[in-house]
Amino acid sequence: MQRAKRVLVTGGAGFLGSFLCERLLGEGHEVVCVDNFFTGSRRNVSHLLDDKSFEIIRHDVTFPLYIEVDEIYNLACPASPVHYQFDPVQTTKTSVHGAINMLGLAKRVRAKILQASTSEVYGDPEVHPQTEDYWGRVNPIGLRSCYDEGKRCAETLFFDYWRQHRLRIKVARIFNTYGPRMRPDDGRVISNFIVQALQNQPITVYGNGQQTRSFCYVNDLIDGLVRLMHTGDDVTGPINLGNPVEFTMLELADLVIELTGSRSKIKFLPLPVDDPRQRQPDIGCALRELNWKPRIALRDGLAKTIAYFDDLISSGHAGSAAAE
Ligand code: NAD
Numbered sequence: 607m608q609r610a611k612r613v614l615v616t617g618g619a620g621f622l623g624s625f626l627c628e629r630l631l632g633e634g635h636e637v638v639c640v641d642n643f644f645t646g647s648r649r650n651v652s653h654l655l656d657d658k659s660f661e662i663i664r665h666d667v668t669f670p671l672y673i674e675v676d677e678i679y680n681l682a683c684p685a686s687p688v689h690y691q692f693d694p695v696q697t698t699k700t701s702v703h704g705a706i707n708m709l710g711l712a713k714r715v716r717a718k719i720l721q722a723s724t725s726e727v728y729g730d731p732e733v734h735p736q737t738e739d740y741w742g743r744v745n746p747i748g749l750r751s752c753y754d755e756g757k758r759c760a761e762t763l764f765f766d767y768w769r770q771h772r773l774r775i776k777v778a779r780i781f782n783t784y785g786p787r788m789r790p791d792d793g794r795v796i797s798n799f800i801v802q803a804l805q806n807q808p809i810t811v812y813g814n815g816q817q818t819r820s821f822c823y824v825n826d827l828i829d830g831l832v833r834l835m836h837t838g839d840d841v842t843g844p845i846n847l848g849n850p851v852e853f854t855m856l857e858l859a860d861l862v863i864e865l866t867g868s869r870s871k872i873k874f875l876p877l878p879v880d881d882p883r884q885r886q887p888d889i890g891c892a893l894r895e896l897n898w899k900p901r902i903a904l905r906d907g908l909a910k911t912i913a914y915f916d917d918l919i920s921s922g923h924a925g926s927a928a929a930e
């Protein structure tokens with residue numbers, strides 16, 4: 607049994623962050639959730655607010671934070687293309703200034719720090735599946751660059767703090783993750799398809815739908831993050847975390863239609879600029895270093911996610927789910 611720690615989760619009121627806070631509280635830790643509520647909401651953590659070990663602070667990580675903690679999970683950053691492209695300068699600042707501020711905090715209090723990096727560091731990859739030693743193929747000046755390059759720079763900062771200040775760092779490269787508490791207006795493919803299917807509206811497939819992604823259920827992903835944080839100081843990552851089973855977007859659309867019993871038809875829309883054609887994690891490293899692999903198949907994870915959105919829509923909260 608681990609000693610109870612004081613753990614900071616930035617972006618803790620977001621989709622992944624809220625599940626992480628819940629998991630850490632369940633393990634007996636004190637959790638400080640820091641969020642500016644750009645894409646996150648109090649609703650995501652409302653079930654934790656009565657827990658004496660849980661604290662929530664409205665704060666933007668682009669500004670310094672003074673607090674005493676043992677561990678930091680740095681998740682603050684909008685993850686959906688729709689949201690990170692809304693204010694691209696703020697997105698880069700969140701990744702870069704946010705990393706500098708959280709690394710500075712970790713250095714001051716000698717905390718262990720984990721960065722929620724992303725498969726987007728591989729860009730539109732030519733190596734498939736993606737291994738951690740692949741440097742990626744990223745457009746530095748495109749619409750996705752604020753996110754991709756911001757996250758790449760954050761990784762650089764993490765490794766420089768490790769080399770220069772011997773900070774205990776952990777870098778997770780997270781691949782597409784889904785589950786309950788995604789916003790109905792999130793814009794990512796799984797929430798879009800489910801919300802459309804449940805309302806018998808057209809399923810918006812971008813491009814010809816032959817592009818691929820590999821989808822990890824949220825609980826699997828959170829388990830990987832926690833295992834990574836618990837590794838010895840010699841394990842820094844970067845480590846890919848994701849489900850290696852790959853699907854085309856057309857296959858995903860068909861599966862969502864089948865599982866919802868929807869009457870929706872597919873509607874093809876233009877492919878967004880720089881949309882990666884394929885993505886699949888090589889998780890050999892996670893298996894070796896963390897003894898981790900995802901356990902929840904897409905079909906099962908989708909069923910849980912569909913049930914969540916079904917409740918949200920029937921209770922009339924779909925429109926305001928994102929509201930604080
Ligand atoms: P999310 O948008 O639900 O959560 C991000 C949270 O960060 C939100 O609560 C938001 O309000 C908060 N935030 C944004 N800017 C902030 C700022 N400047 N200061 C403080 N808080 C801020 O997204 P998510 O899917 O939960 O992603 C969490 C993290 O995981 C992100 O860093 C994202 O890049 C990374 N990630 C997620 C995925 C995925 O598929 N979900 C994939 C790769 C990487």
Ligand code: UDP
Nearest residue numbers: 687793794795796798810811812817855881
């Ligand atoms: N996509 C789609 N329809 C949608 C939303 C997304 O076909 O309504 C596609 C998108 O073009 C991309 C894939 O689904 O090829 C995954 O998109 P998402 O935004 O979820 O994640 P990312 O592109 O960041 O991996």
